[in-house]
Amino acid sequence: MNREEKARIIEDIREKADKACIAVVTDFKGMSVEEMTDLRRVLRSSNVEYQVVKNTLARIAFEETQHEGVKDKFKECCAIAFGYDDPVVAAKILVDFEKKSKKFQARFASLDGKYLEASSLKDLSELPGREELLARTLGTMNAVPTNFVSLFANLIRGMMNALNGIKEQKEEQ
Template sequence: MKKEDKSLIIEKIGNVLGEYSCVYLTQTSGLNAERTSALRRACFKDDIKMLCVKNTLLKKAFEASETDYSGLYDLLHGETTLLLSNTGNAPAKLIKKFRQKNDTLPMLKGAFVEESVYVGEAQLDTLSNIKSKNELIADVVALLQSPAKNVISALQSGANKLHGILETLSNKEN
């Protein structure tokens, strides 16, 4: 491959990396063509970009990036497949779901999620339990609504009690 072609590919990889906040490095060697196609379809359905890249080109794209991916450099050996997403837990959930049909593949090498590096297969459960931005916003909204709901409920029950007391008093006078 010519040097110009390599620099073009490195630039393309860098542009793609810039579009996503979460980078997962996985190993998919051992998957047959049918399983690889199934993984690609599952990634597309879950809005995850899947790329198979050469480690040297990926490392150069990491180095050229403004983001510090240095924690992932040691993981760039063997076959590497990138799973890119803007939702931190989506690729981890996809890997776990995909593994239900296939024993151990794809295998997680490491991940870069929201400026944190996770290394090794053992981090898969941790990554799948990370809440996405939308889930966190929903939790905050629920927490903010809870006191208001309690006040409304108390006012409604108080109104019912007051109505009952007034009705009892009015019946007593008759």
């Protein structure tokens, strides 16, 4: 690989790292091509890019990015998953794949510049995703006016029952 190719790869990784809200470094040693292809397909469907990198190129590329704190931790066989939209989705996919594959391992991550160990990444994967949090928020916001209307409807219904009771009582007399 000549200098121009290396410079292009470094710039590509740097651009991805700048855009990504999470960068997860994984170990893929011993995985088959089929397993890697399946992992990439699942990640791609969730707007997560997965790239095998040389450690020296990754160290250089991560300089002056928000994920600079992890640049000195690249060792052995590394691949990086860049999550752009929701960091929880990337963490969930990688942790689930780690459970399925005995050879795959998520080593560490950088979440908006904060270093996360593998155990913290597993904790992150257990959180609800962005879409689920939005749904919960909207459900809560919708519940307030709905409950308010129900409360007044019950008051009116109770008053109508009382008035009907008085009417029936007067008709009997």
